[in-house]
Amino acid sequence: xxxxxxxxxxxxxxxxxxxxxxxxxxxxxxxxxxxxxxxxxxxxxxxxxxxxxxxxxxxxxxxxxxxxxxxxxxxxxxxxxxxxxxxxxxxxxxxxxxxxxxxxxxxxxxxxxxxxxxxxxxxxxxxxxxxxxxxxxxxxxxxxxxxxxxxxxxxxxxxxxxxxxxxxxxxxxxxxxxxxxxxxxxxxxxxxxxxxxxxxxxxxxxxxxxxxxxxxxxxxxxxxxxxxxxxxxxxxxxxxxxxxxxxxxxxxxxxxxxxxxxxxxxxxxxxxxxxxxxxxxxxxxxxxxxxxxxxxxxxxxxxxxxxxxxxxxxxxxxxxxxxxxxxxxxxxxxxxxxxxxxxxxxxx
Numbered sequence: 001x002x003x004x005x006x007x008x009x010x011x012x013x014x015x016x017x018x019x020x021x022x023x024x025x026x027x028x029x030x031x032x033x034x035x036x037x038x039x040x041x042x043x044x045x046x047x048x049x050x051x052x053x054x055x056x057x058x059x060x061x062x063x064x065x066x067x068x069x070x071x072x073x074x075x076x077x078x079x080x081x082x083x084x085x086x087x088x089x090x091x092x093x094x095x096x097x098x099x100x101x102x103x104x105x106x107x108x109x110x111x112x113x114x115x116x117x118x119x120x121x122x123x124x125x126x127x128x129x130x131x132x133x134x135x136x137x138x139x140x141x142x143x144x145x146x147x148x149x150x151x152x153x154x155x156x157x158x159x160x161x162x163x164x165x166x167x168x169x170x171x172x173x174x175x176x177x178x179x180x181x182x183x184x185x186x187x188x189x190x191x192x193x194x195x196x197x198x199x200x201x202x203x204x205x206x207x208x209x210x211x212x213x214x215x216x217x218x219x220x221x222x223x224x225x226x227x228x229x230x231x232x233x234x235x236x237x238x239x240x241x242x243x244x245x246x247x248x249x250x251x252x253x254x255x256x257x258x259x260x261x262x263x264x265x266x267x268x269x270x271x272x273x274x275x276x277x278x279x280x281x282x283x284x285x286x287x288x289x290x291x292x293x294x295x296x297x298x299x300x301x302x303x304x305x306x307x308x309x310x311x312x313x314x315x316x317x318x319x320x321x322x323x324x325x326x327x328x329x330x331x332x333x334x335x336x337x338x339x340x341x342x343x344x345x346x347x348x
Contacts, residue, residue: 106159
């Protein structure tokens with residue numbers, strides 16, 4: 001391949017870019033449509049006080065989000081600061097609009113492709129574990145990332161970048177424009193760059209599959225398949241039991257509905273029971289929510305949406321007789337009979 005970057009000698013890149021047209025437009029629409037839904041079709045998705053607010057969906061990412069490149073700490077920090085989260089989601093939506101338009105119309109195509117790779121990377125490592133029946137978010141993030149890498153390599157054809165080339169060929173053939181637009185870029189080293197992009201895309205795809213699902217070796221698992229609630233930091237006093245509940249598994253569309261709670265001793269005997277009436281009578285002041293998704297009590301149960309995390313206090317209606325110092329088990333029973341448990345300590 002010649003080192004002459006005149007547009008007349010870019011046949012190699014033109015053919016690659018022609019082949020990538022349907023992928024470029026499809027990827028562009030995926031990002032554009034996500035922003036379009038939030039801004040136009042369902043505007044409540046960007047309103048923090050709306051039940052449709054996309055911040056609630058964002059909250060479902062955190063239970064198993066990866067710490068790679070600071071993804072989990074970023075999500076955690078934003079969830080602790082809903083005002084900052086709202087600004088972040090607005091900016092994220094604008095970026096999705098711009099990336100989608102860039103790819104669909106082929107203007108600054110490589111810059112748009114780089115944005116797509118970055119967005120897909122964040123989506124993949126933030127929510128790649130989600131998917132109740134299939135590995136939905138992982139599949140979406142992986143495919144978006146590798147298509148973005150392809151467009152980043154080949155550029156675009158039948159695009160606004162072509163119009164720029166026709167109108168200002170000298171400007172379009174500059175390195176700066178080829179870096180963000182289209183046309184020959186990689187020179188004689190293009191094979192090495194193909195290898196780099198291939199290795200990167202493969203490692204990210206297979207690595208995230210193993211990270212979230214054990215999909216490469218070991219035992220295959222799916223965090224989104226069934227409802228899971230983590231129970232920890234439980235402490236018993238003479239008046240109550242305080243503990244941390246964290247909904248970490250299952251579909252974002254499903255709720256954990258806690259119907260009753262038991263305190264069980266080392267012999268397996270129930271020493272105290274909060275029946276359904278006691279659970280639904282729990283005052284709001286005894287539920288201290290941490291994130292955007294909140295645990296609440298309705299007339300049937302204690303509801304726990306995915307990603308909700310709260311310190312809960314369960315008062316004793318009557319003093320427990322002969323409660324000895326030591327370790328106990330706190331058991332939360334879901335509406336279907338599933339039990340979530342954690343150890344509880346009583347120091348006397």
